[in-house]
Amino acid sequence: MSGLFQRLLGRLPIGWLQLTHNPMRFAAALTGVAFANVLVFVQLGIMNSMGTAVLRPYTFFKADVMISATDANGLTDGGNVARQWLLQALADPDVTGGTGLFIGTVPWDRAEADIGFTTFGIDPARTDFVADGIAGDLALLEVQDAALMDRLARGLTREEAAAIRPQSPRAFETQGRTLTAYSTFAGGGGFGGDGYMIVSDQTFLSLFPARNSAAPDHILLRLRTGADSATVVARLKGLISDETLRIRSYADAGQEELTFQQTRRPTGIIFGFGVLIGVLVGLVIVYQVLSTDVADHLREYATFKAMGYGPSFFLGIVLEEALILGTLGFLPGFAIGATILTVMGKVTTLPLAMTPSMAAIVFAGTVAFSALSGAIATRRLAAADPADLF
Amino acid sequence: MDTAPIVTIRALNHWFGDGAARKQALFDINLRLEPGSFTALVGPSGSGKTTLLTLIGCLRMVQDGSLRLLGQELHGASGAQLVAMRRRLGFIFQAHNLHESLTAGQNVMMGAQVDGGVRHDRATLAAHHLLGLVGLAGRVDYLPANLSGGQKQRVAVARALVGNPDLLLADEPTAALDRNSASDVVDLLRRIGSARGMTTLLVTHDTRILDRADRILTLEDGRIVGEEDRQGKG
Known part of the structure; x- marks a missing residue:
C-alpha cells in the first residue's frame, strides 16, 4: 500500500x-x-x-395535459373539477380527446392487516388513456364492481397476487359492496397508500355514492401528435373561464407534486x-x-x-x-x-x-x-x- | 577550491517586538565564515546566539544590515527565496525532531527529497549510505520510538547531511545526550564535515565540541565580544 x-x-x-x-x-x-x-x-x-x-401513479395513465382543482397539490389531493371544462377543452383543435379521472381510497379489511388502496375510476372504454401494461385488461372493468389490483401492494402476499387471474378472480367486501379483482398490475406501496386499484368510473361512483359523475378529480387530455403541450396549455387557460383551475402538462403535474412533497411536506x-x-x-x-x-x-x-x-x-x-x-x-x-x-x-x-x-x-x-x-x-x-x- | 566566504555579515542589527516593547537582540554584528570552517558560537542564554543562527538559517527576515549567504543577499529576500536557500543548508536541532511515523531511513530520505525531482531509488540509496556513515546501517527500518536518544540524534545528523549542504547549522546538538553519545555525534560532525568540505556553525556549551572547533565566537548582550582562532589546535 x-x-x-x-x-x-x-x-x-x-x-x-x-x-x-x-x-x-x-x-x-x-x-x-x-x-x-x-x-x-x-x-x-x-x-x-x-x-x-x-411519480409512480402517474405512469399508470397516458395524458398530455391535466386539469385539476386549484388546491390539488398532488394526484390524490384537492377538490373536484367540473366536467363541463372537459367539453370546453375539447373545442381546442389540438386536443384529440379527454376523460375524467376519479380518485378515492378503498380499504380492504383483512384479518392479517388492512390494505388501503388508492383507487382510480376511469372510463373502461378509454384504453388510450392508460399505460400499455394495463390497457389490455381495461375491458375487464366493463363488468360492474370489477377491479384491477396492485400485485405489489403492501400486505398482499406475492402468492395471493399471482393467483388473481380472469379465470380465478378474487372477491372481497368493501364499502358495503363486493368488489372482484380480475387481474393485476405492478404498482407498489408509497408514503400515502399501501397500493393501487383501478375500477371503472361507474364502479367508482357506486363505491362512493357521494361523488358525482359530473365532477371528477382530474381531467386528462390527449393532444394531436406533434402538438406542443405548453402552447396548448396557454391556449386552454384562455379558453377556460375558471381561472382558479390548474392547467398544466401531465409531466409538469408530476414534477410539481414531487417538488411539493419534497419541499412543502x-x-x-x-x-x-x-x-x-x-x-x-x-x-x-x-x-x-x-x-x-x-x-x-x-x-x-x-x-x-x-x-x-x-x-x-x-x-x-x-x-x-x-x-x-x-x-x-x-x-x-x-x-x-x-x-x-x-x-x-x-x-x-x-x-x-x-x-x-x-x-x-x-x-x-x-x-x-x-x-x-x-x-x-x-x-x-x-x-x-x-x-x-x- | 572556491575561497569566497560562505557567510558574510556586515553591520547586522535585529529587533524583536514592536513599539515600546521593541527590544534590540543583535547589535552591529560583523562576521565571516570561510568554506570548510568549523565554528562554535558560545555565550550566556539570551545573548542572541539563537537569533543569529536563525537569521543565517533563513528562518527569520533580515531587518537591518547585510547578510550574504552562499553569494546571495538575504536582506530583502522574499519568503520563497528564503525557502529555496534553506534547501542548501543542513539543520540539527537540540531535540532530534524526527517524524515518529517515519522509519530512520524515511526520515533521512525527507532530507534527500526536499529538492523534488530526486528519484526515489537514489534518495533511498543516499539515505542508506548516510545511515551507514553514522553507524546505523542496521537500523534503517526502525521507527524513532525504537531507537535510543543517541541513535535518534545520529539519524538527525544523517538527515541534515544527506542533501550535501554547503552550510550546517546546529543548535546545541549534544545537549540532550549522554557523554558517549555526545562524543559520537561530535566525531561524526567533524569527520563527515571535513571529508565533504562542509562549513559548520554550531551553538554549544559543550566543551567536547569547543575543544575541536577551529574558531570560537563569544556573544554577549547581542554583541560579539570575543573571538578565539584555534585553527590547527583541534
Whole structure:
C-alpha cells in the first residue's frame, strides 16, 4: 500500500504513514466517515424512493395535459373539477380527446392487516388513456364492481397476487359492496397508500355514492401528435373561464407534486435536512481528525519547513490524508448503506435501493468535502514556525 | 577550491517586538565564515546566539544590515527565496525532531527529497549510505520510538547531511545526550564535515565540541565580544 502511494505521489506517503501510525485513531476516523456516509445514503435513499413513489401513479395513465382543482397539490389531493371544462377543452383543435379521472381510497379489511388502496375510476372504454401494461385488461372493468389490483401492494402476499387471474378472480367486501379483482398490475406501496386499484368510473361512483359523475378529480387530455403541450396549455387557460383551475402538462403535474412533497411536506423536508446533517457530520469528523493530526505534528512540520519544504508540500500531506479517509471510509459506508436500504425496502415495500448515481454522488461528495475539511485544517499549519525550533 | 566566504555579515542589527516593547537582540554584528570552517558560537542564554543562527538559517527576515549567504543577499529576500536557500543548508536541532511515523531511513530520505525531482531509488540509496556513515546501517527500518536518544540524534545528523549542504547549522546538538553519545555525534560532525568540505556553525556549551572547533565566537548582550582562532589546535 505504502509503495503504491509512493509511486502515485512521487514522494514518501507521509499522510498515509501518519494515519496508519495510530491504528485506533485511524479506525475511529474511518468509522466516523462511514457513519456519515450511511446517514446520507439512507436519507438520500428515502428521498429518491419518495420521488419514485410520488411519480409512480402517474405512469399508470397516458395524458398530455391535466386539469385539476386549484388546491390539488398532488394526484390524490384537492377538490373536484367540473366536467363541463372537459367539453370546453375539447373545442381546442389540438386536443384529440379527454376523460375524467376519479380518485378515492378503498380499504380492504383483512384479518392479517388492512390494505388501503388508492383507487382510480376511469372510463373502461378509454384504453388510450392508460399505460400499455394495463390497457389490455381495461375491458375487464366493463363488468360492474370489477377491479384491477396492485400485485405489489403492501400486505398482499406475492402468492395471493399471482393467483388473481380472469379465470380465478378474487372477491372481497368493501364499502358495503363486493368488489372482484380480475387481474393485476405492478404498482407498489408509497408514503400515502399501501397500493393501487383501478375500477371503472361507474364502479367508482357506486363505491362512493357521494361523488358525482359530473365532477371528477382530474381531467386528462390527449393532444394531436406533434402538438406542443405548453402552447396548448396557454391556449386552454384562455379558453377556460375558471381561472382558479390548474392547467398544466401531465409531466409538469408530476414534477410539481414531487417538488411539493419534497419541499412543502414534512417528510420531504425531514429527509432533505437529514442529508444536510449527514454532510455536516462528515465534514466535522474529517476536519476534527485532520486538524488534530496537524496539531500533533506541528513540530515535525516545522522541521520540514526549516529543511526547505514549501506550503504546497503540507497541503499535499493533508489532502492525501483527506482523500484516504474519504475513500476508505466510503467503502464500508456504501456497503452498510446499501444493506440498510435493501432491508428497509423489504420491510416497508417502499422502492428503496442503492442506485449507481447515488453511490457516485455520495462518493464525489465525500471526497470533495474531505478535501475541503483538509484545506481548512491546513490553516493551523501557520502555527508551525521553524524559528521556534531553536 | 572556491575561497569566497560562505557567510558574510556586515553591520547586522535585529529587533524583536514592536513599539515600546521593541527590544534590540543583535547589535552591529560583523562576521565571516570561510568554506570548510568549523565554528562554535558560545555565550550566556539570551545573548542572541539563537537569533543569529536563525537569521543565517533563513528562518527569520533580515531587518537591518547585510547578510550574504552562499553569494546571495538575504536582506530583502522574499519568503520563497528564503525557502529555496534553506534547501542548501543542513539543520540539527537540540531535540532530534524526527517524524515518529517515519522509519530512520524515511526520515533521512525527507532530507534527500526536499529538492523534488530526486528519484526515489537514489534518495533511498543516499539515505542508506548516510545511515551507514553514522553507524546505523542496521537500523534503517526502525521507527524513532525504537531507537535510543543517541541513535535518534545520529539519524538527525544523517538527515541534515544527506542533501550535501554547503552550510550546517546546529543548535546545541549534544545537549540532550549522554557523554558517549555526545562524543559520537561530535566525531561524526567533524569527520563527515571535513571529508565533504562542509562549513559548520554550531551553538554549544559543550566543551567536547569547543575543544575541536577551529574558531570560537563569544556573544554577549547581542554583541560579539570575543573571538578565539584555534585553527590547527583541534
